[in-house]
Amino acid sequence: MKAMQPRIIPRKEHSISRKQISRNALRTLYRLHENGFTAYLVGGCVRDLLLKRIPKDFDIATDAAPGQIKRLFRNCRLVGRRFRLAHLHFQDEILEVSTFRAAAPVEEEDGEEAIPNDRPPRHLKDADGMVLRDNVFGTPEEDALRRDFTINALAYNIADFSVIDYSTGLIDLDLRLVRPIGDPFVRFTEDPVRMIRAVRFAASHGFVIEPATWETLCELSPTITRASPARLYEEILKLFTFGFARGVFDLLDESGLLAALFPALSRWIHEEGHHRSILRSNLENLDHLHQVGTAPSPPLFLAALFGPVLEARALARHLDGVPRQQALDAECTDFLEEFRKTVTIPARVGGRVRIILAFQHSLHRMPRRRPASLVKRPDFADALAYLRLTVETKKENRKALQWWDAFLARDLSPAPPEAPPPETPAKRRKKRRRRKRPAAKSAT
Ligand code: ATP
Ligand code: MG
Numbered sequence: 001m002k003a004m005q006p007r008i009i010p011r012k013e014h015s016i017s018r019k020q021i022s023r024n025a026l027r028t029l030y031r032l033h034e035n036g037f038t039a040y041l042v043g044g045c046v047r048d049l050l051l052k053r054i055p056k057d058f059d060i061a062t063d064a065a066p067g068q069i070k071r072l073f074r075n076c077r078l079v080g081r082r083f084r085l086a087h088l089h090f091q092d093e094i095l096e097v098s099t100f101r102a103a104a105p106v107e108e109e110d111g112e113e114a115i116p117n118d119r120p121p122r123h124l125k126d127a128d129g130m131v132l133r134d135n136v137f138g139t140p141e142e143d144a145l146r147r148d149f150t151i152n153a154l155a156y157n158i159a160d161f162s163v164i165d166y167s168t169g170l171i172d173l174d175l176r177l178v179r180p181i182g183d184p185f186v187r188f189t190e191d192p193v194r195m196i197r198a199v200r201f202a203a204s205h206g207f208v209i210e211p212a213t214w215e216t217l218c219e220l221s222p223t224i225t226r227a228s229p230a231r232l233y234e235e236i237l238k239l240f241t242f243g244f245a246r247g248v249f250d251l252l253d254e255s256g257l258l259a260a261l262f263p264a265l266s267r268w269i270h271e272e273g274h275h276r277s278i279l280r281s282n283l284e285n286l287d288h289l290h291q292v293g294t295a296p297s298p299p300l301f302l303a304a305l306f307g308p309v310l311e312a313r314a315l316a317r318h319l320d321g322v323p324r325q326q327a328l329d330a331e332c333t334d335f336l337e338e339f340r341k342t343v344t345i346p347a348r349v350g351g352r353v354r355i356i357l358a359f360q361h362s363l364h365r366m367p368r369r370r371p372a373s374l375v376k377r378p379d380f381a382d383a384l385a386y387l388r389l390t391v392e393t394k395k396e397n398r399k400a401l402q403w404w405d406a407f408l409a410r411d412l413s414p415a416p417p418e419a420p421p422p423e424t425p426a427k428r429r430k431k432r433r434r435r436k437r438p439a440a441k442s443a444t
Pocket of ligand 1: 042043044045055056057059146147148149152153191193194
């Protein structure tokens with residue numbers, strides 16, 4: 001990818017203030033700078049600071065090699081097999097510090113030498129152009145241009161507090177556009193996960209995916225299954241558990257990504273119009289949970305997404321004569337099995353989805369037997385949250401939910417002052433102590 005002349009925005013012409021940057025990140029940047037290294041804040045945090053959003057994390061890029069970073073910071077651990085980078089461990093956060101890296105072997109780009117390191121540089125693509133390894137050090141420009149989208153390629157330079165734009169990040173921030181750096185076909189082929197990331201940034205930031213990019217994304221959506229199943233699970237969690245699941249769902253559905261990732265779910269949605277509305281409503285309610293300060297757990301989000309189809313199928317089995325819980329278990333097993341090869345849902349998480357769904361029957365049942373024992377079960381909170389979001393969706397079981405809310409309010413309200421303890425236990429304790437002492441003395 002050819003570098004353009006970078007656009008450098010001096011401090012007085014942009015809005016990023018050092019007060020918005022975490023103390024740890026600021027100290028790290030200064031320490032690198034004082035030791036003669038270039039040090040930039042990079043990636044999503046620069047984008048979010050310019051948009052006046054609170055960044056999720058602060059990433060730092062530098063020309064210091066991993067070994068040099070390790071020597072400068074006592075709290076440093078080097079991690080990563082594909083690309084060696086430094087994690088700085090602070091009490092309240094872990095900062096990622098990476099050495100500037102290039103998208104292709106440096107000698108192919110402009111003949112410069114890579115920064116020497118303890119590991120040999122590697123760059124490898126498969127026959128279809130998917131990047132398997134990109135362990136190659138590079139210049140700051142190369143580091144910016146190997147990033148996924150223009151809005152994610154901005155840098156903040158601690159040396160003079162300027163913002164550096166090596167592509168069209170600032171323009172695209174103004175236009176509110178998600179646009180890959182370079183040819184979308186090449187960039188999505190190199191790493192299909194970028195398609196999911198495009199959807200994430202569009203939904204989380206209210207941006208539009210640039211039209212030619214969107215067309216390419218729709219064309220390439222079936223190739224998402226080439227990404228590693230474990231990585232896909234991580235990216236999908238970020239899609240659905242940060243408060244913008246509803247927007248994500250529509251983009252995944254329209255682009256064909258949903259059909260590629262979860263074919264059975266996609267078929268169910270297209271069976272009948274109201275199935276889509278059920279999911280939209282569930283996800284909207286899930287987003288609401290996030291807005292009121294409860295980030296949904298992975299099992300809860302999976303239940304919100306897959307619960308309606310699993311419950312519908314389990315009911316059909318039950319009406320055919322299979323016992324209710326057995327029908328639900330069988331559906332959960334079949335369903336998780338179907339996309340095991342595409343997305344790795346950890347068995348422990350899949351098991352908890354099953355429990356949340358199975359729990360619903362006990363939560364709906366009136367009158368309740370020993371409700372306090374249900375509250376103590378480990379998945380009670382998620383099961384109740386699922387009930388809450390489905391009550392909103394289906395407009396059913398509202399009474400049951402109100403009952404549980406009232407019960408919990410009673411349960412959690414401060415206990416009345418304790419009655420004086422019954423006499424017998426107190427007396428017994430005293431007696432025992434008196435008896436023990438002489439026994440101990442006689443033993444010495
Ligand atoms: P968030 O605020 O959600 O964390 P982010 O942009 O910081 O968003 P990260 O996943 O934390 O996203 O990644 C940090 C940066 O690394 C990105 O901004 C981008 O520059 C780069 N990056 C991440 N994933 C890719 C990828 N698949 N291809 C190219 N660059 C990537
Ligand atoms: Mg980030």
